[in-house]
Amino acid sequence: MSQAPQPTITAPRPSFIRADFPEPVIGFETEGDIAGREGRSAAVPNPDADNYHPWEVPGNAHFDAYGVVKGPDDRGDDPGVAEIIEFNSAIASGLIECERPINDGPGHWVLKAAFNALDRWIRTGEPAPSAERIPRLADGTDVERDQRGNAVGGIRTPHVDAPVATFSGGGQTGTSFCDAFGTTALFDEATLSMLYPTRQDYVDAVDTATDGAVGRGFILPEDGELIKAQARLSDKFAD
Secondary structure (H helix, E strand, O other), rough: OOOOOOOOOOOOOOOOOOOOOOOOOOEEHHHHHHHOOOOEEEEEEOEEEEOOOEEEEEOOOOOOOHHHHHHHHHOOOOHHHOOOOOEEOOOOOOOEEEOOOOOOHHHHHHHHHHHHHHHHHHHHOOOOOOOOOOOEEOOOOOOOOEEEEOOOOOOOHHHHOOEEEEEOOOOOOOOOHHHOOEEEEEOOHHHHHHHHHHHHHHOOOOOOOOHHHHHHOOOHHHHHHHHHHHHOOOOOOOO
């Protein structure tokens, strides 16, 4: 709000998007924007309004592997972008080196759908889809998680509904801005075998989760096809 030599201005907490203007707004927040980063309590949910629909994305950090590894070369037609990776450098040159693999969550897929929904809302008046919230712990320290450590609620994607890893918006350490990059921890072979005895079991789980997200308007149909194609090619399952 201000910086020296200007006087300090304290913003109200919580601060909400106003509901008394006509312009439509989608509030896009990852799990890492809500909770998980060191020294921050879980954000208070902004109320829904006629002109404001919040989208909260579980399994994603403030920034991620797509932004620094996959995205620069992605032309929108490569199923390999959907393969979950472990990568420690938050900058490809190694300038920012984190101590744990950075987040490789579903954020960019959902963000593309958000831009599409907002454009349609502005042009046609059809509101963007409403989304479930990510539940916060009562003590405000984190969001609620399932038995594999992935956040529950929010916008569901195959990353968290047919997972091959635990994704977090926090838990990262290392140099500079590493706390913004969250973490990815791939499941070991025993866990994958228990969840998906065969590749087809995994493919079926991804297909179901992806079709659900596409049907609800949170993943674009063409991106859904890429995600499903990569499930059939994933290097995490023996043929």
